[in-house]
Amino acid sequence: GENVEQHPSTLSVQEGDSAVIKCTYSDSASNYFPWYKQELGKRPQLIIDIRSNVGEKKDQRIAVTLNKTAKHFSLHITETQPEDSAVYFCAASTSGGSYIPTFGRGTSLIVHP
């Protein structure tokens, strides 16, 4: 089955800096990669996703890149703000697996004002 590794487990940055979270996956058939943000005590919320037919997707301060050859994808947050502080989860899924996602272990992002 799919295995998703996520790094780092904790990331501390100053407000205004950029943050990068990286994930690798094992199943070369995976073709859908969502990212979720979970604030303390709240539900995970989808913030951006990418399909395997594109290499990069951007939404304001958030971008995701995908390298299918290397089987890794990354979340980039620019101009970080304190409200970006949360746990971020990457996930990978495949049509053969009914798009049931396998989640990474999460990255706790702390943005210091």
Next chain:
Amino acid sequence: GAVVSQHPSWVICKSGTSVKIECRSLDFQATTMFWYRQFPKQSLMLMATSNEGSKATYEQGVEKDKFLINHASLTLSTLTVTSAHPEDSSFYICSAREGAGTFALSQYFGPGTRLLVL
């Protein structure tokens, strides 16, 4: 749009009792619903996947007789923790997905239910 509700938000029960948790998609029809368990500072552990009108598919290691899942309609799924024990104490989160093919892949999560078994 794409709101998922979950009830109750928290429950405390005595060991040996059963607890039912409801998950509803409020503004869309959920062909697939997922139930997760999350321990503090850990990732989401998928327990089972349910499609409306079908039996749930449980992940390896999850006891189907312990965690009963019913997906009777396109907007409601329930998880019943039967004969709960302290080790079942956890945060249970459901999610719902509108589509099953290459479209509408996004999952929308409920707010979670915190279960404490005494």
